[in-house]
Amino acid sequence: MSDIDLDLATTWFLAARTMACGGDEPSVAEEAAAGLFARAILGLDEESCIAAKHKEHMQALTLIDCMAMAGKLPRGTADQVMTGVMMIAYAAASMQPLQVRWASMLASAMDMNEERFQRCCVNARVVASMLPHEQEAVGG
Amino acid sequence: MVDLIGNFDFLQKYDNRVAHLAAQAERYVHSDPDAALFKLRLMVETMARTLIEMQVPELVDAELSVMLRSLQRSGLLTRREADDMHAIRRDGNAAVHGYDSTTPTAMRRLRDAWRLSRWYAKIVKRGAKVQTSEFKPPLPPAEDASQRAARLRAEALEEAVEARRDRTREALLLFGDQDDITAMRWRLRGELRALEGVAVAVGEPIVDADFVALVMAMDLEQILEHPSWGRSSQDAKADVEAQFEAFKAAHGEAEQAYLQERAKLAREARGGA
Numbered sequence: 465m466s467d468i469d470l471d472l473a474t475t476w477f478l479a480a481r482t483m484a485c486g487g488d489e490p491s492v493a494e495e496a497a498a499g500l501f502a503r504a505i506l507g508l509d510e511e512s513c514i515a516a517k518h519k520e521h522m523q524a525l526t527l528i529d530c531m532a533m534a535g536k537l538p539r540g541t542a543d544q545v546m547t548g549v550m551m552i553a554y555a556a557a558s559m560q561p562l563q564v565r566w567a568s569m570l571a572s573a574m575d576m577n578e579e580r581f582q583r584c585c586v587n588a589r590v591v592a593s594m595l596p597h598e599q600e601a602v603g604g
Numbered sequence: 605m606v607d608l609i610g611n612f613d614f615l616q617k618y619d620n621r622v623a624h625l626a627a628q629a630e631r632y633v634h635s636d637p638d639a640a641l642f643k644l645r646l647m648v649e650t651m652a653r654t655l656i657e658m659q660v661p662e663l664v665d666a667e668l669s670v671m672l673r674s675l676q677r678s679g680l681l682t683r684r685e686a687d688d689m690h691a692i693r694r695d696g697n698a699a700v701h702g703y704d705s706t707t708p709t710a711m712r713r714l715r716d717a718w719r720l721s722r723w724y725a726k727i728v729k730r731g732a733k734v735q736t737s738e739f740k741p742p743l744p745p746a747e748d749a750s751q752r753a754a755r756l757r758a759e760a761l762e763e764a765v766e767a768r769r770d771r772t773r774e775a776l777l778l779f780g781d782q783d784d785i786t787a788m789r790w791r792l793r794g795e796l797r798a799l800e801g802v803a804v805a806v807g808e809p810i811v812d813a814d815f816v817a818l819v820m821a822m823d824l825e826q827i828l829e830h831p832s833w834g835r836s837s838q839d840a841k842a843d844v845e846a847q848f849e850a851f852k853a854a855h856g857e858a859e860q861a862y863l864q865e866r867a868k869l870a871r872e873a874r875g876g877a
Contacts, residue, residue: 503776507847
C-alpha cells in the first residue's frame with residue numbers, strides 16, 4: 465500500500481461518507497455503491513480501503529482536510545472522485561441542501577469549472593444506472 | 605437423530621415449514637453437506653418470501669437475490685441478517701450447480717441459519733420473546749484418519765476463505781461494523797453547516813450550489829443529447845462496464861479457485877480420488 469493510495473482512499477471515503485451523511489440515513493444502495501466505486505473505478509486495493517476507514521485515522525480528519533487533499537489530486541483522479549460523490553446522490557435518487565453544498569465545496573476545492581462538473585455528473589448518472597445489478601458483487 | 609440435536613425445535617411454533625427445512629439441513633450436515641446447503645437455501649427463500657409478503661407483495665415471485673435486496677432497501681433486513689442470507693444463498697447455489705461442498709461449509713451456514721431463525725421468529729411474531737439455548741453443532745460420525753485429515757484441511761480452507769471474504773466486505777463497505785454511524789453523521793453534518801456559513805459569507809464559488817442543484821435536476825437524456833456530452837458519455841459507459849467486469853472477474857476467479865479446492869477436499873473426505 466503506497467502513501468498515494470492511502471491518501472486517495474482517505475479522500476474518497478471521507479468525501480463519500482460526507483455526501484451520504486448529508487442526506488437521509490445512508491441507504492444500502494449508497495453503502496454498496498461507495499465501496500464498489502473505490503475498488504472498480506478508483507482501482508484502490510483492499511488494504512488501502514481498510515486502512516483509510518480505520519477509526520482513529522478518519523476521526524483525526526475534518527472536511528477542511530478532505531478538501532485540501534482533494535485539491536492536490538491530479539485532474540483525472542479528481543474528476544473520478546467527484547463522479548463518485550455525485551453517483552451517491554444519484555443512487556439515492558435525491559439530493560438535500562447539505563449535499564448540494566458539499567458537492568459545490570468539493571468542486572471548488574478541485575478548481576473545477578462548470579463544464580468539468582457537468583461532465584462528472586453525466587458519468588455519475590451512467591454509473592448509478594448500472595448499480596442495482598452490480599451490487600451482487602458485494603453480496604457475493 | 606434430528607430430535608436429539610434440535611437446534612431448530614423452537615422454530616416450529618413460529619413457522620413449521622421453515623423449522624422442517626432447518627431440521628433436515630441439520631440432519632444432513634455431516635452425511636450430505638450438499639443436501640444440507642440446498643435445504644438451507646430453500647429455508648432462506650421461504651423466510652424471504654414470507655417477509656416479502658409482509659413488505660412488498662408484488663415481488664413474491666421474484667428471484668431470491670431480488671427479494672433480499674428489496675428487504676434490505678426497506679430496512680427490514682439489517683446488514684448482519686442480509687450478509688447471513690446472502691452467504692446461504694451463495695453456498696446453496698454452488699451446491700445446486702454441482703460444486704461439491706464440505707461439512708465445515710455446511711456447518712458454518714447451519715450456524716448462520718440458526719442465528720437467522722431467532723431473528724426471523726421475532727419478526728414474524730412481532731416482538732415475541734424467543735427463548736433458545738446455545739447452538740450445539742451436530743456431532744460428526746466415526747471417521748478414519750484420512751477422513752479426519754481431509755475434514756481438518758477443509759475446516760482450515762473454510763476459515764481462510766471466510767477471512768478473505770470478510771476482508772473484501774470490510775474494504776467495500778462505506779462504514780465499518782464498529783463505526784457509530786449516528787455520531788459520524790452528526791459530526792459531518794455539523795461541519796457541513798459550518799462550511800455553509802463560510803460559503804455564504806465569502807461568496808459563491810464557480811460551481812455554486814444553485815448550479816449543482818440544477819444539474820442534479822436535469823434529465824439525463826437532455827444532457828446526453830447535447831453535442832458536447834453525447835460521445836463522451838458513451839465512452840464513459842463502456843469504460844465503467846469494462847472496469848466493473850474486470851473487478852467482478854477477479855472476484856469470481858478467487859471464488860472459483862476456492863470452490864474447486866473445496867470440491868477436491870470433499871472428494872477426499874468421501875474417500876474418492
